[in-house]
Amino acid sequence: MQIKRFFINKLALNVGERHELVKEDYNYIVVVTRARVGDSIIIANNTGYDFLCIIKEITKNTVTIEIKEKLQNNKEAKLNLTVCQALVKGDKFELITQKITELGAAELIPFTSTFTVVKENTNKTERLNKIAEQASAQCGRAKTLKIAEITTLKNLSKLLSNYDLVLLAYEQNKNSLKEVLQNSHSAKSVAIIIGSEGGFSKEEVDYLEKELKNLKTVSLGARILRAETAAIALSAAVMYERGEMS
Amino acid sequence: MQIKRFFINKLALNVGERHELVKEDYNYIVVVTRARVGDSIIIANNTGYDFLCIIKEITKNTVTIEIKEKLQNNKEAKLNLTVCQALVKGDKFELITQKITELGAAELIPFTSTFTVVKENTNKTERLNKIAEQASAQCGRAKTLKIAEITTLKNLSKLLSNYDLVLLAYEQNKNSLKEVLQNSHSAKSVAIIIGSEGGFSKEEVDYLEKELKNLKTVSLGARILRAETAAIALSAAVMYERGEMS
Numbered sequence: 001m002q003i004k005r006f007f008i009n010k011l012a013l014n015v016g017e018r019h020e021l022v023k024e025d026y027n028y029i030v031v032v033t034r035a036r037v038g039d040s041i042i043i044a045n046n047t048g049y050d051f052l053c054i055i056k057e058i059t060k061n062t063v064t065i066e067i068k069e070k071l072q073n074n075k076e077a078k079l080n081l082t083v084c085q086a087l088v089k090g091d092k093f094e095l096i097t098q099k100i101t102e103l104g105a106a107e108l109i110p111f112t113s114t115f116t117v118v119k120e121n122t123n124k125t126e127r128l129n130k131i132a133e134q135a136s137a138q139c140g141r142a143k144t145l146k147i148a149e150i151t152t153l154k155n156l157s158k159l160l161s162n163y164d165l166v167l168l169a170y171e172q173n174k175n176s177l178k179e180v181l182q183n184s185h186s187a188k189s190v191a192i193i194i195g196s197e198g199g200f201s202k203e204e205v206d207y208l209e210k211e212l213k214n215l216k217t218v219s220l221g222a223r224i225l226r227a228e229t230a231a232i233a234l235s236a237a238v239m240y241e242r243g244e245m246s
Numbered sequence: 247m248q249i250k251r252f253f254i255n256k257l258a259l260n261v262g263e264r265h266e267l268v269k270e271d272y273n274y275i276v277v278v279t280r281a282r283v284g285d286s287i288i289i290a291n292n293t294g295y296d297f298l299c300i301i302k303e304i305t306k307n308t309v310t311i312e313i314k315e316k317l318q319n320n321k322e323a324k325l326n327l328t329v330c331q332a333l334v335k336g337d338k339f340e341l342i343t344q345k346i347t348e349l350g351a352a353e354l355i356p357f358t359s360t361f362t363v364v365k366e367n368t369n370k371t372e373r374l375n376k377i378a379e380q381a382s383a384q385c386g387r388a389k390t391l392k393i394a395e396i397t398t399l400k401n402l403s404k405l406l407s408n409y410d411l412v413l414l415a416y417e418q419n420k421n422s423l424k425e426v427l428q429n430s431h432s433a434k435s436v437a438i439i440i441g442s443e444g445g446f447s448k449e450e451v452d453y454l455e456k457e458l459k460n461l462k463t464v465s466l467g468a469r470i471l472r473a474e475t476a477a478i479a480l481s482a483a484v485m486y487e488r489g490e491m492s
Contacts (some may be wrong), residue, residue, distance in 0.1 A: 103471075178486065236478070246425070246464075
């Protein structure tokens with residue numbers, strides 16, 4: 001049986017220490033996944049390492065773990081992928097958060113633009129962080145998806161200027177995604193920009209193209225993908241092209 | 247504004263005819279999307295053609311359309327992609343149905359295997375068909391995803407023997423997905439086999455490898471993808487590799 005994995009963000013862990021975990025950590029470890037005294041579990045804390053722990057004691061509200069070993073974790077993608085996603089309805093945003101975490105993305109940047117119907121994130125960042133942490137634990141990552149503050153499309157031009165490659169998914173474009181990606185194998189950091197259900201205005205595309213010299217607009221093919229499908233499929237394509245799905 | 251698209255499966259359509267649509271077609275066209283008399287709409291009927299229609303009359307329960315033009319539709323993928331998916335919980339199966347339709351898959355074959363927890367499809371085929379048809383209409387396809395009867399893993403060996411390439415997603419395999427796909431560009435038909443949450447038994451993998459000479463087991467990378475993520479991401483990777491996302 002596989003050792004159960006848990007994600008406890010920002011909890012400093014050192015071999016030999018004991019920690020008493022309460023509330024949601026207790027709930028998830030003891031109630032949801034039914035770990036028992038004597039079980040080995042792995043806890044990741046966003047440091048890039050796995051910590052092998054033993055459950056020493058369980059009370060009505062607490063679970064005490066002892067840290068036995070600090071392990072290398074080799075599940076992080078070598079490529080630094082950031083997904084910039086225009087706001088979409090809550091359940092879709094949650095789906096994107098979960099799926100791009102599994103696919104190995106490093107960061108998610110929510111933004112507003114002219115055609116976003118949703119104007120503020122209906123998801124509390126806390127909830128999105130929890131979804132990302134659980135997805136990280138489940139897929140074996142030792143880091144989680146960083147979820148940035150909501151920004152604006154205009155501001156993306158500042159945030160993304162240092163990336164090696166920025167891809168803007170835009171239906172009306174004829175650049176071949178495959179050609180662009182095959183010609184960018186040296187890019188260590190890639191950002192993708194996905195619109196909301198309404199897509200982008202011509203002005204927004206022109207603005208980003210003018211401001212970001214590292215930007216390529218790409219079509220995702222003949223079929224018009226929903227926003228969340230575009231985010232997941234383009235992330236998968238980038239990771240595939242870079243050997244991260246092999 | 248874009249012309250609204252609808253999918254009415256198996257309705258024979260000929261230029262010049264009038265059709266009175268009722269019930270769910272009426273509901274979707276008039277109530278949900280608020281089409282009005284005089285509006286142009288496109289109806290696809292799984293023939294591979296789009297039919298440009300005018301709404302001639304709307305009553306309390308009926309909408310009458312007149313077919314003006316039969317149009318070529320070039321949104322179908324050239325590659326014939328079949329997704330064989332072990333049964334997973336209802337909402338995940340619906341997600342897979344919708345997403346692989348958008349990505350251009352031709353067929354979905356649900357199956358049971360040793361580790362499937364769900365033993366019968368909790369989704370009525372009718373509901374899955376509706377999800378696929380709406381996804382087809384939305385992404386611009388003139389055909390919809392064919393949803394096969396539930397079968398068994400053993401039976402897949404018969405159903406898939408004529409495919410040019412069959413990919414089995416299996417964590418414990420070290421074949422490179424990218425290498426396999428890059429060496430199979432002549433394959434006109436590709437099937438992918440995705441397990442349930444529990445994955446496959448060693449015996450099942452051995453059985454399929456023995457029975458299907460066209461089968462390659464492939465790993466999807468370091469991170470363990472959930473079943474539905476694997477189905478969507480592998481479909482995206484195959485379509486991307488074959489130029490269907492460019």
